[in-house]
Amino acid sequence: MQKTLHVFELKSLMTIVLCGLIGVLSHLKAQKVAFPGAEGFGKYAIGARSGDLFIM
Numbered sequence: 001m002q003k004t005l006h007v008f009e010l011k012s013l014m015t016i017v018l019c020g021l022i023g024v025l026s027h028l029k030a031q032k033v034a035f036p037g038a039e040g041f042g043k044y045a046i047g048a049r050s051g052d053l054f055i056m
Contacts, residue, residue, distance in 0.1 A: 034045040
């Protein structure tokens with residue numbers, strides 16, 4: 001006797017996968033850019049935001 005996925009189990013699995021995918025994609029899009037107009041490798045750099053500036 002071969003074990004197969006029932007329609008309910010398949011729908012549940014697809015729902016879990018879809019929710020996980022949406023969570024991952026929304027996190028990637030929610031990142032702030034380092035500064036307006038930033039592009040490339042340092043676009044999502046986390047340093048120097050909302051800190052103090054010391055001029056010497």
